[in-house]
Structures are given as structure tokens and as C-alpha cells.
Amino acid sequence: MFSIEHEFDSTVITLVDEGTAPLQEDVIINAFEECVTLTQFDARTDQSITITLSVNQLQDLAAALDLPEGVYQRARQPR
Template sequence: MFSIEHDFDATVITLVDEGPAPLQEDVILQAFEEGVVIEQFDPRKDEVLRITLSQAQLRELAAALNLPEGVYRLSPRK
């Protein structure tokens, strides 16, 4: 299950892990004009882990999900 919310300066997507245990904590993606922040709570450390991706890194990640093993470079976006 997931939800999508549009805030003033970001789109927030929350991914909820469903199904048989063990389940993972929710993943929250905040998409801003300059990049994307991915957050997930780590109960072992009692803290939120955060990764920030640029728009270019996000495009490469999306492309990588549909490509076979290898090394690639996407054409610059115009």
C-alpha cells in the first residue's frame, strides 16, 4: 500500500510494507524540485535514516530498475 500527498513545496509518497511478518518500517519519499529525500525509521538505532538523491540520480535509478547487468550512462536531459 502507498499514499501520495501534495504539499506546498513537495510531493510526499509513503510506502507501507504489508504482508506476513517480518515487516519493514514505512519508507517516506519527499520529492522536491531539486531532488528526492528518502527516509525510513531504524528501530535498532532509534533514528530516522535519510538518503538524498539529485534529480539526475533519481532518473538513473528509475532506468536501472529496467536494465540488465552492466554499466550505463544516460543522455543528458534537455
């Protein structure tokens, strides 16, 4: 299950783990114009962990999901 909310400066997507236990904590994705953050609560440390991806890293991740094992470099579009 997931939800999508549009805030003033970002789009917030929350991914909720469903199914059989053990379940993972929710993942909150904030999509800003210049980056994307992924946040998940870590019960072992009682803290939220945040990872920040640049737009290029996010595009690389999306491309990597459909590729076989290997090393790749996407062609960058000129601005």
C-alpha cells in the same frame, strides 16, 4: 499500500510494507523540485535515516530498474 500527499513545496509518498512478518518500517519519499529524499526509521538505532538523491540520480535509478547487469551512462538532455 501507499499514500500520496501534495504539500506546499513537495509531494510526499509513504510506502507501507504489507504482507507476512517481518515487515519493514514505512518509507517516506519527499519529491522536491531539486531533489528527492527517502526516509525510513531504523529500530536498531532508534533514529530515522534519510538519503537524498539528485534529480539525475533518481532518473538513473528509474532507468536501472529495467536494465540487465552492467555499467551505463544515460544521455543527458541539454537545458
